Amino acid sequence: MTEPRSTLDNVRIVLVQTWHPGNIGAAARAMHTMGLERLVLVNPRRFPDEEATRMAAGGEALLEQARVVESLEEAVADCGAVVGLSARLRNLALPQFEEGDEMARELMALAEDMPVALVFGRERSGLTNEEIACCTHQLSLPANPDYPILNLSQAVQVCAHELYRAFRHRQPVQGDAARQESRRQKDLPPSREQMQHFQQSLATALEDAGFLNQPHAQTLERLQNFYQRSSPTRKELSLLQGALRALVDAAEKP
Amino acid sequence: MTEPRSTLDNVRIVLVQTWHPGNIGAAARAMHTMGLERLVLVNPRRFPDEEATRMAAGGEALLEQARVVESLEEAVADCGAVVGLSARLRNLALPQFEEGDEMARELMALAEDMPVALVFGRERSGLTNEEIACCTHQLSLPANPDYPILNLSQAVQVCAHELYRAFRHRQPVQGDAARQESRRQKDLPPSREQMQHFQQSLATALEDAGFLNQPHAQTLERLQNFYQRSSPTRKELSLLQGALRALVDAAEKP
Numbered sequence: 001m002t003e004p005r006s007t008l009d010n011v012r013i014v015l016v017q018t019w020h021p022g023n024i025g026a027a028a029r030a031m032h033t034m035g036l037e038r039l040v041l042v043n044p045r046r047f048p049d050e051e052a053t054r055m056a057a058g059g060e061a062l063l064e065q066a067r068v069v070e071s072l073e074e075a076v077a078d079c080g081a082v083v084g085l086s087a088r089l090r091n092l093a094l095p096q097f098e099e100g101d102e103m104a105r106e107l108m109a110l111a112e113d114m115p116v117a118l119v120f121g122r123e124r125s126g127l128t129n130e131e132i133a134c135c136t137h138q139l140s141l142p143a144n145p146d147y148p149i150l151n152l153s154q155a156v157q158v159c160a161h162e163l164y165r166a167f168r169h170r171q172p173v174q175g176d177a178a179r180q181e182s183r184r185q186k187d188l189p190p191s192r193e194q195m196q197h198f199q200q201s202l203a204t205a206l207e208d209a210g211f212l213n214q215p216h217a218q219t220l221e222r223l224q225n226f227y228q229r230s231s232p233t234r235k236e237l238s239l240l241q242g243a244l245r246a247l248v249d250a251a252e253k254p
Numbered sequence: 255m256t257e258p259r260s261t262l263d264n265v266r267i268v269l270v271q272t273w274h275p276g277n278i279g280a281a282a283r284a285m286h287t288m289g290l291e292r293l294v295l296v297n298p299r300r301f302p303d304e305e306a307t308r309m310a311a312g313g314e315a316l317l318e319q320a321r322v323v324e325s326l327e328e329a330v331a332d333c334g335a336v337v338g339l340s341a342r343l344r345n346l347a348l349p350q351f352e353e354g355d356e357m358a359r360e361l362m363a364l365a366e367d368m369p370v371a372l373v374f375g376r377e378r379s380g381l382t383n384e385e386i387a388c389c390t391h392q393l394s395l396p397a398n399p400d401y402p403i404l405n406l407s408q409a410v411q412v413c414a415h416e417l418y419r420a421f422r423h424r425q426p427v428q429g430d431a432a433r434q435e436s437r438r439q440k441d442l443p444p445s446r447e448q449m450q451h452f453q454q455s456l457a458t459a460l461e462d463a464g465f466l467n468q469p470h471a472q473t474l475e476r477l478q479n480f481y482q483r484s485s486p487t488r489k490e491l492s493l494l495q496g497a498l499r500a501l502v503d504a505a506e507k508p
Binding site: 208236251 | 459462463465476477483486489493494496497498500501503504505
């Protein structure tokens with residue numbers, strides 16, 4: 001049975017291009033109060049920083065172990081689920097969580113088997129469309145319609161609290177554990193890296209076949225969004241990848 | 255605005271290979287009490303029949319207008335949603351409705367724009383796997399675990415009652431009706447015929463590419479099930495069909 005500690009360890013909090021070091025520190029503190037220890041910073045404006053350390057309080061060790069990377073793709077490559085916090089409805093939508101507790105239950109269930117991530121954007125401008133395309137789900141925390149703009153570190157606190165609660169209330173596996181385990185393995189989501197690989201193969205194959213000749217039609221984006229929102233399991237993705245390769249190979253034979 | 259009468263007219267009740275003519279008649283009566291008038295019979299054992307007419311009571315006219323066809327595919331070719339009533343969990347599962355009212359709300363919403371169908375199987379053996387593959391959803395009516403086997407016409411009565419209730423409680427379109435209308439059109443599901451056409455194209459393309467060389471691996475079934483459960487919109491399906499054709503055409507060029 002999966003060791004409980006590693007379930008929490010599979011949850012990553014990712015902050016993208018945070019402007020105020022104080023927010024980074026406050027986010028680290030929020031994480032620490034809820035048993036989350038994996039912080040990843042994508043291109044933080046200033047880090048390390050005294051203000052971050054000061055605001056982190058008891059979460060200072062967490063700050064020191066934070067991973068700093070240059071892109072969101074790099075931050076979440078091995079994650080099976082990536083939830084982007086975003087209030088804005090996008091043109092090509094991802095599956096949405098309407099409530100923090102829905103998100104937390106689903107994320108913690110997956111975290112038993114693979115890394116998962118919660119992604120927070122810039123203080124002023126949130127996440128870009130390209131960053132949302134790196135995600136598997138979107139979450140918009142319900143808030144006062146007249147003023148829904150939570151401070152970044154406070155949004156982290158709310159989400160961390162939901163995740164810790166879902167962790168504490170998780171159900172043990174019932175029934176034939178071995179059979180459930182093997183069924184679960186087959187139905188696991190693929191990692192972001194595997195999904196990105198497929199999306200790239202799809203783009204290349206369609207480009208080579210001359211299908212993407214109308215850039216404004218957003219053909220590729222729509223197709224990629226279809227495959228993303230369909231949430232293929234690891235097994236299904238492997239079949240899709242194989243099928244695509246077979247069709248492309250058939251084009252390369254004499 | 256869609257005429258209300260035609261919304262109910264878009265709902266088809268499909269009975270597959272019914273053994274007892276009395277059940278056909280009783281089903282027709284059940285439909286008539288709930289405003290449903292479109293009955294389709296796939297290979298009924300005996301029809302027309304005195305017993306059917308007798309049991310139909312006030313629903314006799316409905317019986318006379320019933321369409322008789324030779325296959326389920328033919329019965330539902332133009333339908334945007336096809337819900338199969340089946341208690342059995344299948345190897346490759348379709349999206350499930352857990353309750354009759356969930357099913358009714360979703361079906362009646364779609365029925366504003368396109369034909370939809372509810373499919374009932376044989377009295378003893380229900381629906382075959384091939385018939386389930388013609389469906390978009392499955393519904394299992396929750397019942398006494400010790401004895402969940404509803405009589406066919408009584409299952410029709412329960413479902414008809416749910417559909418009529420959903421029809422009576424439907425919400426009028428709010429806000430900018432024209433914009434919502436155009437958005438809705440793009441997001442409509444494809445007809446079964448369009449979906450079957452894609453599934454067939456997929457099968458042919460993968461066969462020709464030599465990808466289906468391991469019959470026991472159920473590769474094709476799994477891929478078709480993936481596309482089915484992903485519920486592509488009409489627009490997405492048209493892009494998928496185009497992409498597939500482009501890849502196949504690339505294989506046929508010198």
